[in-house]
Amino acid sequence: MNIIRVKDVEQSAEKALEIYQNAVQHGAKVLGLATGSTPIPLYQKLATSQIDFSELVSINLDEYLGLDGEDEQSYRYFMTKHLFQYKPFKHSYVPDGKSEDHEAAIKAYDRIIAEHPIDLQLLGIGRNGHIGFNEPGTPFDSTTHIVNLTQSTVAANARFFEKESDVPTQAISMGIASVMSAKKILLIATGESKAEAVAATINGPITEDVPASILQKHSDVTIIIDEAAASKL
Numbered sequence: 001m002n003i004i005r006v007k008d009v010e011q012s013a014e015k016a017l018e019i020y021q022n023a024v025q026h027g028a029k030v031l032g033l034a035t036g037s038t039p040i041p042l043y044q045k046l047a048t049s050q051i052d053f054s055e056l057v058s059i060n061l062d063e064y065l066g067l068d069g070e071d072e073q074s075y076r077y078f079m080t081k082h083l084f085q086y087k088p089f090k091h092s093y094v095p096d097g098k099s100e101d102h103e104a105a106i107k108a109y110d111r112i113i114a115e116h117p118i119d120l121q122l123l124g125i126g127r128n129g130h131i132g133f134n135e136p137g138t139p140f141d142s143t144t145h146i147v148n149l150t151q152s153t154v155a156a157n158a159r160f161f162e163k164e165s166d167v168p169t170q171a172i173s174m175g176i177a178s179v180m181s182a183k184k185i186l187l188i189a190t191g192e193s194k195a196e197a198v199a200a201t202i203n204g205p206i207t208e209d210v211p212a213s214i215l216q217k218h219s220d221v222t223i224i225i226d227e228a229a230a231s232k233l
């Protein structure tokens with residue numbers, strides 16, 4: 001694991017931008033993307049950068065079940081708002097949260113990942129160590145699947161909704177094995193609320209109780225953390 005400690009959120013985004021510039025210059029063709037508040041400063045820098053994504057493919061980690069791409073709370077909408085409207089990709093895949101046939105949507109997404117091997121996978125991390133929507137207890141060999149969100153995750157994501165009861169309780173998420181299949185992984189964690197999860201991910205045992213701890217087994221992981229997120233290392 002390559003740990004990059006930075007002073008604050010701004011520096012985390014600057015450092016992450018360098019990694020994207022380098023990856024695209026070296027021929028990256030498929031970018032695994034994440035949502036949540038952590039990646040927003042990076043997306044702002046990518047949106048105003050000189051990088052051309054029009055020949056690249058993006059594959060997003062997850063999508064709430066029951067929301068379609070036009071729903072302002074959907075992750076497709078989030079990605080369009082923060083990145084795709086400024087930097088279109090050749091194709092941007094997001095799991096289908098509105099499919100009537102979840103099994104078909106899951107199989108289709110696994111096929112997309114198999115046909116487009118991810119060169120650089122961006123991750124945030126949940127306060128409970130989740131990656132994507134892979135909550136604690138998710139098998140390390142999981143591929144795309146339907147997840148039941150924990151109360152901690154529903155509460156953490158409620159800030160984007162009118163009220164907590166509006167937060168979907170299920171999502172369709174790339175699995176941990178799907179994430180681990182990426183050639184390179186970049187995890188960004190900022191803020192005190194992630195300090196425990198970061199310490200468990202980097203120094204803790206590899207356990208399904210902390211999904212991100214599996215990253216210790218990946219050959220090319222970079223973790224960018226600010227001082228607050230590094231405070232329990």
Ligand SMILES: O=P(O)(O)OC[C@H]1O[C@](O)(CO)[C@@H](O)[C@@H]1O
Nearest residue numbers: 035036037038124125126132153
């Ligand atoms: O970056 P945030 O908003 O703290 O979210 C942390 C994690 O929670 C999720 O948004 C899922 O709830 C992940 O996609 C994200 O990595």
